[in-house]
Amino acid sequence: MERKEYRHLLSDLWESYPDALSKLPLPKKSYSIVEHLTDILSIGPYYYYVVNIADYSLDQVSDNTKQVHGFLSQPKTLKTIIDQIHPDDLDFVLRAEEACINKIAEIGFQHQLYLKSSYCFRMQIANGCYHMFHHQAIHLEKDNDGRLQTALNIHTDIHHITQTNNKIVLVSGFGSRNDFYQMDLSISPSKNCIPKLSRREMEILPLIAGGNSSPQIAEQLFISPETVRTHRKNLFRKTNTKNVGEFIRKCIEWGLLQFLYFYTVGF
Template structure:
């Protein structure tokens, strides 16, 4: 197949030294670790993206049903065609900001840094619904150039239809990075977070969003269950959330997860 162009090439072509065709792979794909870090708040699918030619493969079967398509796409341009046209400019700028932040942090850490943001996509019933996009580099070549990424799309329309227009760069264990980059604050319909969350509270918040109970979070973070429950109460109080579901909704709208 001949290489095709797509709108993100206007961004990626500026980073050819860091992003390009695969040479000899030097790492195995940590799929179990990646799936464990999913935002578990709705139906999702994933696929792997070859950075060099934008071909895609290794699909989760949900992609067919969620988007009402009959065959698996082979190129990123087919995924982009499902995005609401009005959201394309945001997606281009979000991708540019995400890559710039990864470069600023250091490309050596790219396999432990996840970028995420939201946009609307066409679904099987013909409507556009809000999806949460997560991307993580999973393969590099001998020179350290990123050659393959996994993209995870989760339908969050049942939680909120409000896009925070925020790019989030977060660390994957052992890194604990957390960077929010707001693109269109004038379009954010929710007020600012009433009180800032601590680094530990943000860590617990991410695990709450993944569906973990307080006891499970305690085991994962080597904390007592009482400590986790105290943090959870403080998070609910600071975010003015009524319960766990309301907490996830508010934090998506604030661009915290």
């Protein structure tokens, strides 16, 4: 499969980083996608696929991809997926992807197997309407020269939670990395101030969103239930929310909540 035949919105950008992204075709292989989805929060329909960077072809496309977008058959190229993005969001997607690559370059491409990126944009669904989706990119494999060859992309429909694109881009670490970089690409200067949360509050935040009770969170973090209750109260106070649903919505709009958390696996 020739790279030029399947060019897409991000082709020129990606190809401007030859030291980071591989042009070497990779023999077909299967990845254990399930281990990357272990900690998904059940907040909406999602699908995933593996991108082969050398030719922009797709592998291991999940079965529900067709249903979400109304495809007659499973997409075979990244261009087919990108073509579902709302035309008005294409410029933001390009800027978001550039921001992710530049931040990873700043951290060091040698660490990119333990760095994930995420941001939101609108995509067309099967009935012709546009829904807000949350996009995550998890790198899977490099070539012998340390250049990225494959990446797992996960798209989650969050329309039922928010229709607002916060235009916040996240690059965060997992496994051996604890990086957390939040880049606000919004144009509006009047955006509400995002509350500053402690490291412990950031650990508890996704567990609350996942429906865990205070005793369950306490057991996972090896702290007392009373301590969790105190942090929960502080989180609701700082975010000015009164219930979990409102709390989740605000955290998503602010870019504080990511939908997949990977603790033991690499990109």
